Amino acid sequence: MTATEKEIEDRVRAAMRSDRRLGAGFRLARIEQAADGTLTLEGEVDNVAQKKIALERAAAVDGVAAIADRISVTPASTMGxxxxxxxxxxxxxxxxxxxxxxxxxxxxxxxxxxxxxxxxxxxxxxxxxxxxxxxxxxxxxxxxxxxxxxxxxxxxxxxxxxxxxxxxxxxxxxxEPPEDDAPIRIEEAVRLVLDRDPLVDDTQIRVGVRHRTVRLTGAVPSKAIRGMAERDAWCVFGVDDVVNEIVVAI
Missing domain, CATH: 3.30.1240 (Hypothetical Protein, Haloacid Dehalogenase-like Hydrolase; Chain: A; domain 2)
Structure with missing residues (x-):
């Protein structure tokens, strides 16, 4: 039996709540399934990681044919x-x-x-x-x-x-010309981004990629740098998950 639009919406909400990375309290302002199978997700989240995870969990629900992404991230500061x-x-x-x-x-x-x-x-x-x-x-x-x-x-x-x-x-x-994507391409991009970020000391950070999951290891001098390295990896186009195993060497 085909699920109703309301049932699919409820399944999407449940999938998001069950993901420990989002937490049981995670909510979007709008989750709405159209008759053609397009799911609209709308709301403001704390960071890029939450946005990507919410989109991934929604896309995995049976009955969702496409997603209209209206999710924005709360800006770090107000700018015109x-x-x-x-x-x-x-x-x-x-x-x-x-x-x-x-x-x-x-x-x-x-x-x-x-x-x-x-x-x-x-x-x-x-x-x-x-x-x-x-x-x-x-x-x-x-x-x-x-x-x-x-x-x-x-x-x-x-x-x-x-x-x-x-x-x-x-x-x-x-x-142009088109380039085939692969884990090594994502790894190269993450390394490049960490190198370019003036706020991240990446000299002791190691990067590994399996499928579209980035694993960060190594050591940094502060929790702030550890967090910024993870955020950089999440912001890379094509990254679906980030495992942050960087230690803070005090």
């Missing part, structure tokens, strides 16, 4: 879209891996919302090896354009999450 764009501009322009990329941002005329165009921040689109386009609306960062590898796509996405005011990151960067 203009400030978020400025931070992203600085991050991307200063990143050595993007030195031969063209970087543009969608310029929105607040007085005339329909008047939009792209502003070139750096590089020459005619000769650039790749292009990253930035759009920010209500704290949600959308990245589009093309990059030459999955590592670049993943690094750009994590850098967008580094902006304290970001509520969500939609990473629509196309990889």
């Amino acid at each position: 879209d203009r400030e978020i764009r400025a931070r992203l501009r600085d991050y991307f322009i200063q990143e050595p891996a993007f030195s031969d990329y063209a970087v543009r941002q969608l310029r929105i005329d607040e007085a005339i919302p329909a008047k939009e165009d792209y502003e070139l921040l750096g590089g020459d689109p005619a000769t650039a090896r790749a292009q990253i386009d930035i759009e920010v609306r209500n704290g949600i960062v959308t990245l589009s354009g093309r990059v030459p590898g999955l590592a670049s796509k993943r690094l750009a996405g994590v850098m967008a999450w580094w902006v304290p005011g970001a509520r969500d990151v939609i990473n629509g960067l196309a990889v």
Whole structure:
């Protein structure tokens, strides 16, 4: 017998509550199943890990054909879209891996919302090896354009999450030419991100990846760095779980 929409919604809620990483008190503002099997998830969660876990648990429920992701993350600090764009501009322009990329941002005329165009921040689109386009609306960062590898796509996405005011990151960067994904690709990206994070001392951190689960081991000098390393790994596109076995060496 086919489950009703209400039954599927209840199963999704139960699946989330049963996951120890989310906890029995975890709630989303809206879980709604449409007749075509599309499940809408909406609400604000504490971090990227909770967002990814909630999406994963919902997708595993029988009867869910697709998910409309409306989950945002509580920002670390309150920032307007203009400030978020400025931070992203600085991050991307200063990143050595993007030195031969063209970087543009969608310029929105607040007085005339329909008047939009792209502003070139750096590089020459005619000769650039790749292009990253930035759009920010209500704290949600959308990245589009093309990059030459999955590592670049993943690094750009994590850098967008580094902006304290970001509520969500939609990473629509196309990889050209297409590149097959594999655990080693994820491992390379996590290592690159940890190396680039100025707040993380990664000299004693080891990274292993099995399927889409990242395992972090090694030692760091503080709990704060241990937590930031885990957060960086969770922010990497394609990572489904993070096992943090880093010890704090005092």
